[in-house]
Structures are given as C-alpha cells and as structure tokens.
Amino acid sequence: MSIPLADIVSALTSELRLGEIPDYPGAVNGLQLANGGSVTRVAAAVDACLPVVREAVASGADLLLVHHGLFWSGAQPVTGAVYEKLKLALDANLALFSAHIPLDVHPTLGNNARLAAALGLGDCEPFFDWKGIRLGLRAAVDLDRDELVERVAAATGAGVHLCPGGPGRVRSVGLVTGGAGSEVAAMAATGIDTFITGEGPHWSYTAAEELGLNVIYGGHYATETFGVKALAEWLEARYGLPWSFIDHPTGL
Numbered sequence: 001m002s003i004p005l006a007d008i009v010s011a012l013t014s015e016l017r018l019g020e021i022p023d024y025p026g027a028v029n030g031l032q033l034a035n036g037g038s039v040t041r042v043a044a045a046v047d048a049c050l051p052v053v054r055e056a057v058a059s060g061a062d063l064l065l066v067h068h069g070l071f072w073s074g075a076q077p078v079t080g081a082v083y084e085k086l087k088l089a090l091d092a093n094l095a096l097f098s099a100h101i102p103l104d105v106h107p108t109l110g111n112n113a114r115l116a117a118a119l120g121l122g123d124c125e126p127f128f129d130w131k132g133i134r135l136g137l138r139a140a141v142d143l144d145r146d147e148l149v150e151r152v153a154a155a156t157g158a159g160v161h162l163c164p165g166g167p168g169r170v171r172s173v174g175l176v177t178g179g180a181g182s183e184v185a186a187m188a189a190t191g192i193d194t195f196i197t198g199e200g201p202h203w204s205y206t207a208a209e210e211l212g213l214n215v216i217y218g219g220h221y222a223t224e225t226f227g228v229k230a231l232a233e234w235l236e237a238r239y240g241l242p243w244s245f246i247d248h249p250t251g252l
Contacts (some may be wrong), residue, residue, distance in 0.1 A: 005164040018124035035095035042243035067096030114226035118155035158222035166214035177223040
C-alpha cells in the first residue's frame, strides 16, 4: 500500500493543529524532509539523531515521525554527522515529520494524555498556562506517593527519581512531560502537591523541597515515547500503514 506523502502531511498538520499551537523556534514542526512523494511504511522515534535515521532506513520506512526534529541546534554546516544523516535519508527516500509541543498537548494522542492514562490518573483537566495554551494536565487523586512513583516507573520502563518535598499522600497531581522541571515554583503556585515531569535542573530539587512540592522525575526521553507511538498508530488506523518504534533512550 502506498499513500501520498502530501495526504499524510495534510492530515497530521490538521490533527495536531500545527498552525495554532506555539513552540520553540528550533522545533520547526511539520514536514522537515520530503521524499519522492509516497509512503509505504512508517517509523516512529523520539529524536531525529543519526542512529535513529540509520535504523529507520534499515527498517524499510519511508516516513520517520519524531518529537525532536532536525533543527534543535539551529543552523549548522552540513558536514560530519549532519551531512551523513541527511544523505542517508535522502538516498533512502526517507521523509521526516516532526511535532513537538503540538504532540505534547494533543488531548488523545499527546505525551501528556497517554502518560496520564498509563498512570491511571482518571479525569484530567488542562492546566499550566504557557504562551496562550495549557501545557500540561492536572488530576485529583488519592494515592500513596510511593505507589505513584511505582506507576511512573512501570509506565515508562525507566528509572524514576523522586524529590519527596511534599506530602506522603498525594491529592493533586500536575503532569508536563519532557524538560519542565525548572517550573517547580510556578507548579507549586498552582496548588498541586505533586509534579510529574521528565527532567529538571539540579536546583529544581532543592527548590521543590523548600516549596513543599513532590517532584517525580520520570526521564525526558522516557516520558516522551508515548506521543510518537500514538501518532504512528493513528496513521495505521487511518491509512493501513505498518509502523515500528525505534527505541534510542538517552537515560536523561
């Protein structure tokens, strides 16, 4: 089965509301690298790094979906690994589509939504204002803190680091996947007692202790594998395209 790349890009752009949702300049959401015009197999990964591109090509994919695209470091000379990555993709007719914040915040396919569901948080509401959107999810719960940590570890399959700055019985959880740990003060100001994110700077731990906030650091990579998988599943359901996930964890 072969699906026009233009049809897939149009569907993804509409579903993810790429034109409406703000992001960082380096995100460059959408189609970042074209191919000959059709797609028969999809690969999904968190990062558009050279090892991932190599594996995508080896898998026979002609579309790679990623969360962190090609341009996070800004304009760079097309030499070394940058050249190798682009040449490999172009020679193999591999297109690349990236979605960052739009995939984080999608109400059903997003990293936040899928991680919250995996944790069994129940009904969640969008929270935490950022550039005119709500960047995370919030839920009322009644859980032992250690149980919640175990749920995060089970959902991500990765190591979890806890800052036990808040109560042992969790009543209100805020969740923002990825690298939102620097926002601990703003999170505490929302009234939550426990914040789940991927990673944060060193000082976020001691700040959270002083603020009386639990922080569960689930890993930047580990908390952001959910969205690209969901997006690939969505394409499979819509177009019948087979897909695979390329796991390339950073441990961060």
